[in-house]
Amino acid sequence: MFGLSQPRSADIERTNQALTKTRRSWFSNVVQILHTSTFDEELGGQLEEILISADVGMSTTQKLLGQLRGLIEQNNKNTSDDALGLLKREMKKILEIRPDTDQSRRDNDIPFVFLMVGTNGVGKTTSVAKLAKLFKDEGKSVLLGAADTFRAGAIEQLEIWGQTLGVDVIAHNHGSDPGAVAFDAYQAASARNADVVIIDTAGRLHTKSNLMEELGKIKRVLTSRGSTALTTLLTLDATTGQNGLYQSRAFVDAIDCDGVFLAKMDGSAKGGIVLSIAGDLNLPVLYVGTGEKSGDVAVFDPESFVDGLLSDKT
DSSP states (O other): OTTSOOOOHHHHHHHHHHTHHHIIIIIHHHHHHHHHSOOOHHHHHHHHHHHHHTTOOHHHHHHHHHHHHHHHHHHTOOSHHHHHHHHHHHHHHHHTOOOOOOHHHHHHOSSEEEEEEOOTTSOHHHHHHHHHHHHHHTTOOEEEEEOOOSSTTHHHHHHHHHHHHTOEEEOOOTTOOHHHHHHHHHHHHHHTTOSEEEEEOOSOOOTTSOHHHHHHHHHHHHHHTTOSOEEEEEEEEGGGHHHHHHHHHHHHHHHOOOEEEEEOGGGOSOTTHHHHHHHHSOOOEEEEEOSSSTTOEEEOOHHHHHHHHTOSOO
């Protein structure tokens, strides 16, 4: 993503493995139905029920099926293979949304900054560690910033990950100013010529503080340092489905997120949430967590994801 990570064969394999639950529970039914019947209104109703149940979301499901109906009528193609191929094509189009960015400037701006945001409990800190592992494996130098200074144990958790991965962590005391931590992390990364700095943030603050204002302040601190390579990643827990999506809308509306790190993909039987993220939030999924270990992370690839989702493989 943004010149830092491109999908590799290992990413495709990890993603396919993480899709096992959702493929078996919902999307195998889509493949079976389309393999055995020509597309009509009754079949469309069955598909709508399955897709909504798989967390694709109402609006994205209706858009998909509307496009499918139109393409079948326009091209006069209504065999089972035609319908499945067209559905795959429309799903890929939804997922191919990319962040609006000046690619040339961002690719050449070092250090590259990831600001990880999201509600408490979605796996932000672990996702920070997974990204750090991914970039280290690519041969890049990585620094972490512990700007979640409000949650008990958050700083210590990140420091433990840093020790495990052999990555330095910039941290202040519990209750310190998160913006100051972000500033120091960026300064340290710049001084050391680090390739990537990943900043963990709070998902909830004390009642007297406004979370979105605090996150906005962190972004302003980073951009004031001249960083054009700042990517704000919204961390979502795939197992929470539409509820998690609803809870995260405030982040999208308030702090201009660039993409999504979808955690715990392997634990979800409703992988359609990926389509809902792109279709409803208008955000690309950029990375997915595919297991519990630090190396269980994949660069998201829309084509291989859809092919894996709507596969005969069980």
